[in-house]
Amino acid sequence: MSGEPEVLSDRGACLAWDGKRLPGPWLMTRALETAFERVGQHGVVSIPIGNSHHIDCLAAYLERVAARGMVLSLHSSAPGVATVAPFGGVRAALPPAPFAIGFPTEGASVMTDVSASSPPTTWPCAGPARDGNTTTPG
Numbered sequence: 001m002s003g004e005p006e007v008l009s010d011r012g013a014c015l016a017w018d019g020k021r022l023p024g025p026w027l028m029t030r031a032l033e034t035a036f037e038r039v040g041q042h043g044v045v046s047i048p049i050g051n052s053h054h055i056d057c058l059a060a061y062l063e064r065v066a067a068r069g070m071v072l073s074l075h076s077s078a079p080g081v082a083t084v085a086p087f088g089g090v091r092a093a094l095p096p097a098p099f100a101i102g103f104p105t106e107g108a109s110v111m112t113d114v115s116a117s118s119p120p121t122t123w124p125c126a127g128p129a130r131d132g133n134t135t136t137p138g
Contacts, residue, residue: 005030005049013042017049024055032061039070059113062102066109075099084117 005017005027015034019027027049035045058074065072076098084094096117103110 008050012038013044014046015048017047019049019052021051021053024053025060027052028055028061032064036068057113058098058100059102059111062100062111062113063109066102066104066111069104071101071103073099073101 003020003022005019005022007015008018009016017027017031031047031049035047038045055076058076061074062072078095081095082092084096085092086094094116096115098113098115100111100113102112
C-alpha cells in the first residue's frame, strides 16, 4: 500500500483525516489501530475520514473492536450518491447512509449493520434467502 491519510486535525481524542481516495478498508484498519492506541488515555476516540474510497461491509469491523471489550459506532456517507427514495417517494434522492454498531456482552457480541437501501448492498446477500434457496442467519 502506498500513501498515507493526511491528518487535518489532531486533538487527541478526535482526529480528522483526508483519506486521499485510498482504499476504504485499509483506511478503516489504520483508523482502528490509531483508536486502539489512544482509547486508554481518552476513553473515546473519534476519527472522521473524508475523501475515502468505499469501506465495504461495515459489520466486518465490529468483532475486532468488541473482542477488545469496546464499542464501535461506525457511520458512512456518500453525499454525492442518490440511491434511496425518501419515504413515499419513487425516485432515488438520498444516499444509503449505512451505520453499524457492535459491543461485547458476557456471551456473544451484539453487532448490527444497517443501510437505508436494499440494493445493491444487501440484496446480493439476501437474494438466495429471498428466492427460497437458503435462510439468513438470525
